[in-house]
Amino acid sequence: MNKVVAQSNVVQEQPPLAAEPDKAQLKAERIQDMLSRVPGWMWHSDTPGIHRLRAFRSAAEAEAFAGFVLELAARRKRSVTINLEGKQVFVTLYGNAARGKLGGLTQAVFNLAGELG
Numbered sequence: 001m002n003k004v005v006a007q008s009n010v011v012q013e014q015p016p017l018a019a020e021p022d023k024a025q026l027k028a029e030r031i032q033d034m035l036s037r038v039p040g041w042m043w044h045s046d047t048p049g050i051h052r053l054r055a056f057r058s059a060a061e062a063e064a065f066a067g068f069v070l071e072l073a074a075r076r077k078r079s080v081t082i083n084l085e086g087k088q089v090f091v092t093l094y095g096n097a098a099r100g101k102l103g104g105l106t107q108a109v110f111n112l113a114g115e116l117g
Contacts, residue, residue, distance in 0.1 A: 025095065025104035034105075038113040043105070049081070049094040050105065050113060056087050065089050069116060078112050079103065091116065 026034065031043055031050075041050045056062040066084045069091055073080040079094040093112055095103025 025106055026110075031105055034107075034110040038110060040117070041113050048104075049092040050109065051090065051092045052113070052116070054089045054091070056089070059087055062087050062089050072115060073112065076108070076112050076115075078108065080112075 028045070035041055035043055035050070038050075040054075041052045043050050054062075054065060056065065062084060066082050066089050069080060069082055069089070073093075077096070079096055081092040081094075083090040093109050095106045095109055
């Protein structure tokens, strides 16, 4: 059973995310702070990455958003997993992989989450 550590559905104006080196993996307290700046994103302490489920009015809109996520992640050189099912897109963002393992959460991951909304 996965436990949701943090979830926010309130949309507010947030200060821009500061740039930090990608290699600086964030600690749990900092992850919680960063989640408050990217509404809708969730972190499960027992799974890698941060996650967001987006629902759209049509499957075509969902597909277009999935393509946008892939393109933006590729431009930012970020690791991402997308599950597209009908009108829903489930996105997981990770730190970049090293030595065959998914990377930890970094400032760059949260920057991308902020861009994706």
